[in-house]
Amino acid sequence: MGNRVYFDWNATTPLRDEARRAVSDALYLPGNASSVHAEGREARKWIENARAAVAKAVGTVPLNVVFTSGGTEANALALAPNLRRDAGPAVERLVVSAIEHASVLSGGRFLPNQMEKVRVTPAGVVELDHLRELLRDRPPALVSVMLANNETGAIQPIAEVAEIVHAAAGLLHVDAIQAFGKIALDMAKTGADLLTLSAHKIGGPKGVGALVLSEGVSGLEPLLRGGGQELSRRAGTENVAGIAAFGAAAAAAMAALPAEGGRLGTLQERLEHGLRMTPDVIVFSDSVERLPNTTLFTVSGLKAETAVIGFDLAGIAVSSGSACSSGKVQPSHVLEAMGFEPDIARGAVRLSMGWSTRDADVDRCLEAWRKLAGNLLKGQRRNTA
Incomplete structure (x- = not known):
């Protein structure tokens, strides 16, 4: 322009050169990644290579990465009752910070009367004492706090948030969409049970995202049902070209x-x-x-x-x-x-x-x-x- x-x-x-090349190459693949023939296996290989790249970028294993149509869908998939870790109790309500993205403030599959907001300081950081108050002696909650705010850029004390949430038998969802590719991100160090990402914030294409689960999290109910794609966690024929480009962008962003x-x-x-x-x-x-x-x-x-x-x-x-x-x-x-x-x-x-x-x-x-x-x-x- x-x-x-x-x-x-x-x-x-903008689209990274690495992502552009991945899109171009993957668009020529004729096979459906769910097919068992050679063409299908080739498409599957591109998806799994991308899954491995995204997993490596956040310090987890590929099995924990669920590809979605973007960050909004990833957040909606994550925000659901009945999630639990190992043999712990299922979450019954949602607690979000007041500065979350609109896709989190909408509450996902929680009803409005199941939601509460955590205050933030004048500097835009979550008030940890207020979070403790909302969790104390209450039913287990899924807590959603973004890693870095998309407007101010303020980085949240996620490790401390995770400690508070887990002490109250809750689970933590971290929207890392804006932070991904800009600061170092290790899922284990954040303490997140669920983490959401988006390709177009790191030089990938629009319309591709991911929900990353930590080990032991169960009870995830798919938003889209039908086929068994993404280990039955997200139905629908995979966007092979978009996913391939997401993986390429993730690898390039981490290297830089x-x-x-x-x-x-x-x-x-x-x-x-x-x-x-x-x-x-x-x-x-x-x-x-x-x-x-x-x-x-x-x-x-x-x-x-x-x-x-x-x-x-x-x-x-x-x-x-x-x-x-x-x-x-x-x-x-x-x-x-x-x-x-x-x-x-x-x-x-x-x-x-x-x-x-x-x-x-x-x-x-x-x-x-x-x-x-x-x-x-x-x-x-x-x-x-």
């Missing part, structure tokens, strides 16, 4: 992660230093550990829709928060949960970077912001004159 700069990687990433995390962190510092040259800029969750590629910011009086359009006219793609709600004129539920007033929550702009982002892109973004901010401040001075 010409000389444009992309700062909306948290919404979706050690160097990429530090590089993006340096760019984030450069970007936020430039933003703070504007008086009274708020960078959300800047007091806690965040993803190295994510900056959510605002300034008093800013309208996010106006800013997004202004950036777009300058050739820069940014977001007004989560891509699933950025088309709606409403405050960020994440910022409202953090205690910000609707006028502030309605004015937040998200800048997110990726592997092709360079210093020159940051400089161009800051140049566009200085012009937008200058016009905003001029307008504010006229209104107060």
Whole structure:
């Protein structure tokens, strides 16, 4: 699209070359992966190779990976009553953090009266004492806390959450979709019983995701019934090309992660230093550990829709928060949960970077912001004159 700069990687990433090649090659496979003939076995091989790559990326075994149509389906599949670990009790209710993605806040297969929300701090981190309170002396719960927030980038204390949940005989679901490929992820270290992933956040294609189960978790009821695909955990003929590309993207993301995390962190510092040259800029969750590629910011009086359009006219793609709600004129539920007033929550702009982002892109973004901010401040001075 010409000389444009992309700062909306948290919404979706460009397709990696490795994933593009996998899609192209896999599309030529004629066989159904459930067939026993040679063509079917070849298709099956591509799926199982991808399953192994995704499993390796999160530190588990391939048998625990269930492929889905994306992150939303993976979350819906995970959020269900009657899950249990080993011989433990089945979960009867759902506890979610107030800053979860909409696909988690919808509650999956739990009824509204079976759900409760955990508060977060003004920095956007789960209040552990409130979580303890919601679990104390109550029926076992499935608790859902994302590893990193898709809007602020704030990283949650998942290991501590897991300890609290397991002490109360509950299970922990971790939406790792936004964190995957940006920070190191080991399922055992997180303590997650269920983990969800999405291909298009790491350079894979849209429309492919995964639910990863830990050892000993049982009681998973499929959303889609019919054939016995995915060990009867998700019926339907597999999307061989999409799954193959997911595996290729996962392998590429893991190989690049050690160097990429530090590089993006340096760019984030450069970007936020430039933003703070504007008086009274708020960078959300800047007091806690965040993803190295994510900056959510605002300034008093800013309208996010106006800013997004202004950036777009300058050739820069940014977001007004989560891509699933950025088309709606409403405050960020994440910022409202953090205690910000609707006028502030309605004015937040998200800048997110990726592997092709360079210093020159940051400089161009800051140049566009200085012009937008200058016009905003001029307008504010006229209104107060």
